[in-house]
Amino acid sequence: MSGKYNESNQSISCSVCKQCGGCQYVDIPYEKELKKKSAYLKQLFEGICTVGEVHGMYRPAFYRNKVHAVVGLDKQKGIVTGTYAEGTHRLVPVDVCMIEDQKADSIIATLRELFASFKYVPYNEDTHRGFMRHILIRRGFSTKEMMVVLVTADNKFPSKNNFLKALLEKHPDITTVVQNINDYSTSMVLGKANKVLYGKGYIEDVLCGCRFRISPESFYQINPSQTEKLYKTAIRLGGITKNDVVIDAYCGIGTIGIALSSHAKKVIGVELNPQAVKDAQTNADLNHIKNIQFVNEDAGDFLVRYAEGGRADVVIMDPPRSGSTPEFLQSLLQIKPKRIVYISCNPETQVRDVRVLQKGGYKVEACEGYDMFPHTFHVETVCLLSRKAQ
Numbered sequence: 001m002s003g004k005y006n007e008s009n010q011s012i013s014c015s016v017c018k019q020c021g022g023c024q025y026v027d028i029p030y031e032k033e034l035k036k037k038s039a040y041l042k043q044l045f046e047g048i049c050t051v052g053e054v055h056g057m058y059r060p061a062f063y064r065n066k067v068h069a070v071v072g073l074d075k076q077k078g079i080v081t082g083t084y085a086e087g088t089h090r091l092v093p094v095d096v097c098m099i100e101d102q103k104a105d106s107i108i109a110t111l112r113e114l115f116a117s118f119k120y121v122p123y124n125e126d127t128h129r130g131f132m133r134h135i136l137i138r139r140g141f142s143t144k145e146m147m148v149v150l151v152t153a154d155n156k157f158p159s160k161n162n163f164l165k166a167l168l169e170k171h172p173d174i175t176t177v178v179q180n181i182n183d184y185s186t187s188m189v190l191g192k193a194n195k196v197l198y199g200k201g202y203i204e205d206v207l208c209g210c211r212f213r214i215s216p217e218s219f220y221q222i223n224p225s226q227t228e229k230l231y232k233t234a235i236r237l238g239g240i241t242k243n244d245v246v247i248d249a250y251c252g253i254g255t256i257g258i259a260l261s262s263h264a265k266k267v268i269g270v271e272l273n274p275q276a277v278k279d280a281q282t283n284a285d286l287n288h289i290k291n292i293q294f295v296n297e298d299a300g301d302f303l304v305r306y307a308e309g310g311r312a313d314v315v316i317m318d319p320p321r322s323g324s325t326p327e328f329l330q331s332l333l334q335i336k337p338k339r340i341v342y343i344s345c346n347p348e349t350q351v352r353d354v355r356v357l358q359k360g361g362y363k364v365e366a367c368e369g370y371d372m373f374p375h376t377f378h379v380e381t382v383c384l385l386s387r388k389a390q
């Protein structure tokens, strides 16, 4: 198994890309990939607004600060880690990945050896037997803090202290180790319960000059250097002033709302994941922000209620890949913010939603593409919509 990052044309090569399915732009100069992504966005947004060239990443390799590996058993190789081939439950062993954090990959290599020597049997999804299911590693881009989450099928952890000693001796830069207990018989990665085995149970990172706590289950953008650029553009497009009430919908751990709070009168963050909301509240305190509040609710349900008399001057929305919902969009049209900044990791659902907002009286003023996921098909976009004068 091999892979290489080619500095001269910023392409990657990878011997398992076909089986893994994670990267589609392999052995292609990065400049060409960006051109393809730009052409795709121009075509998608045709008749809606003009889109400039996609903003590429400086040194597009080893950028994923969150690395997930499935643990499995191979008859010849013994314990292997890797990813399920796209749309299947067939494990493709991956030792070297050109887009994942290299420290994380070296920890995973150590874990494979330790699982074998401590006789931690990989979990089998067909028989529902075995112990070790997944590894999740998160690394703070600025702080270099490193969290290792070991997803196990039950809550025992045989020889825990010796195992931790061996792991930390090899990787003293690991700042926390968490055991996540997942006894579901489904393919969900994380279970409900976490046990902190070492350290504080979360990491912190610094983004746009603010400090953020990130728990095992909370969403955090996977490419921090590109995220800074994306957020700065979103905040600039929002044109927020000191009198503005801002809603940060689908706010995760509160990153965007906290980063823009000094420009606004008041910010309301809305997020479905309760752990992310806890992180968001802690993050507001960490950054001494007083004019922000967080609501743990479905963004659509919240907006339906809020539309009964609530005011918002600017709404930032950053929904998951499936996009927003009719309830959310109709309530947004009822609230009538001056500007809507729509961030998306799936421009197709974004275009679908933008068309609804256009029909409801909004004009798309700008759209910019950011390459958050070099060497894959994916591209992130941020659109500014403003309310037409009536």
Ligand SMILES: C[S@@+](CC[C@H](N)C(=O)[O-])C[C@H]1O[C@@H](n2cnc3c(N)ncnc32)[C@H](O)[C@@H]1O
Residues within 6 Å of the ligand: 219, 220, 221, 249, 250, 251, 252, 253, 254, 255, 256, 270, 271, 272, 273, 276, 297, 298, 299, 300, 318, 319, 320, 321, 345
């Ligand atoms: C693409 S992430 C964006 C998070 C954040 N804006 C950021 O940049 O880190 C989408 C977020 O929406 C949350 N989410 C998913 N469905 C939701 C819903 N129906 N209502 C509110 N939040 C939701 C997810 O938990 C996730 O944190």
